[in-house]
Amino acid sequence: MADVARLAGVGKMTVSRVLSGSANVSDATADRVQRAIRLLNYQPNELARSLRSLHSKTIAVIVPYLYDSFFATCAHAISTVAKQHGYSVILTTSDEEHETEQRQTNLMVRRRIDGMVIIPAPGDDKYLRSEIYSRVHIVTLDRPLADPRFDSVLVNNSAGTKMAVEHLLGHGHRRIGFLGVGRELYTMKARYAGYRQAMMRAGLTAEPYMECRTPEKAVDQVRAALHCSEPLTALFAANNLTTRYLLHALNVLRVEVPGKVATAGFDDLDVADVLQPTLTVVRQPVYQIGEAAANLLFQRIQRQEFPSTGRRIVLPLQLVVRCSCGCRESGTASEDGKASMAGRDSCAPARSMR
Amino acid sequence: MADVARLAGVGKMTVSRVLSGSANVSDATADRVQRAIRLLNYQPNELARSLRSLHSKTIAVIVPYLYDSFFATCAHAISTVAKQHGYSVILTTSDEEHETEQRQTNLMVRRRIDGMVIIPAPGDDKYLRSEIYSRVHIVTLDRPLADPRFDSVLVNNSAGTKMAVEHLLGHGHRRIGFLGVGRELYTMKARYAGYRQAMMRAGLTAEPYMECRTPEKAVDQVRAALHCSEPLTALFAANNLTTRYLLHALNVLRVEVPGKVATAGFDDLDVADVLQPTLTVVRQPVYQIGEAAANLLFQRIQRQEFPSTGRRIVLPLQLVVRCSCGCRESGTASEDGKASMAGRDSCAPARSMR
């Protein structure tokens, strides 16, 4: 910057003024400065700006994994909103490990980020009570924090699951299983709770949680559930990963769907409508969840709000009824959305992104 | 930091020394400093450190989209390697727009990132010749740059496609179509070239490029290709997106696979082995591609190398023969990998991640 000032024959301050366009600078000198900037390929140092201004125009995003399409789509949405606000995103993955999350949030604070969007890994979040975080805007996604100060964007996991399980019950199923992965996860607990409620309300006993951390585990679980004296007749998969494992297991075991067992699941797959049979699922508005979280964050940043009670946004779910539940014989990829908790939506896989 | 120094009764410099562990500090004073740090919850300002040290311990990652599993997995790999090196990642999406990419790379330079991993959007990359970028380490992924100074990690797209098309030819198909999305993309061009080569080598004429930007376009293309005097008997889909669109189209049109048409595609889907029929695909080592790119970048950063000719790593592809090509009757999800250009790999969807 000093070079630019020298070349333009002005003081550094004038250069700064030209860049920010703030104060009054005569057109003549402004031109000279602009030319000097071009000539020297001058690039303002954002690090120095941030140091001076005490805000970095950067937010942090922490998600468990990036190869899960749910998390990736959320991250994409947040990134898009951030770009619109002229902010950069520092993205890290926690790998679902509390330790890593803690270490990374700490690093982000030291980098003086203006705010954070987190999908919290399971574990005690009391570390966020440290005054270190008292000046950082935090919004969570998909899972809430115990600390009520922070905003969060969620869906009604138990109601969504209940809706799907009740649909299976409507088909006459009485022995319905629940496949999940990672009981410690908030979403898994909430969805299992919804499943239990639906079963109990129907006067039935809920089956024990079927833990399916790997494709192999899923095969074992499904085999055991079907090759017994009182086999299950329907299965609910608690998220996209579980759904894939379930499909794998049913394929390996050559189980006919929905003939032998009916299925439904949480999370839509982008190929759900071309599978045989097409999958009945509870669909989350994935992109909108990320978008809403980012919007909440930027509201807090702009207004510099640090409320003692954060906002909580609950977005609607949609039951997409296809064929795996037993509703129809063979599925085509055409229009097949049906009951929904709110709103309507296209079924085309590419459209659901935005 | 001044507060810490005051509380510990020492100078700021001593605090700095304790933090970096560099010079000699007596245990007694070091203890006092440590205690003061804890007491005040002191968090070093990385912005100031970066400003001073001229390196930010941050790299930029620019990908087209995050909701494409290929890009997301690459990003995850890079992020993981960066974490191991104690680096942070600023991630942005270009949305496949050259303008956006340019603007973002520029912003990253102003943020004084130490290096960049880019999946370049189509467009002229001569802007990178500006001396602005002469001190930034750059590695590309999936697609090369015209500028030879930068490292890149690629796969042999044409050879991989040739391998798959030749497999279809081996099944006796003579009229094979090629479905792609975005002809301007490097990978699409290379894969179409491989397809043409395979066809020409077999003494056949290559079909025109079937552009499938949307599911609807794919339906139109496939319909036209099958409902004509000389219908195609096999189709090759150029990437994961195209594959999904193709599946959609075949489903809508109720085309039997591989009976009516056989198919193969570039990119493995994580549900490819549970689809009916299971999909024959050319699989990329996605995670390894991202990992390799990150490793290249950190090598350059550590050695401060700015070679006039960058390194180029080409990773092996694997033809995973399943059933959509016509190889077997009905597919199970068990072991079904087969021919490969190099190495072997498990077929389990979860495993292929790492």
Add this chain to the structure above:
DNA sequence: CTGTTAGCGCGTTCAT
């Protein structure tokens, strides 16, 4: 072993 001085690049404050 420890403190002082200086400067990384910028923007705010005050003076001209």
Add this chain to the structure above:
DNA sequence: ATGAACGCGCTAACAG
């Protein structure tokens, strides 16, 4: 309308 001085928080270089 423009410039000079100061400080954001930190560390390299030199004192002592």
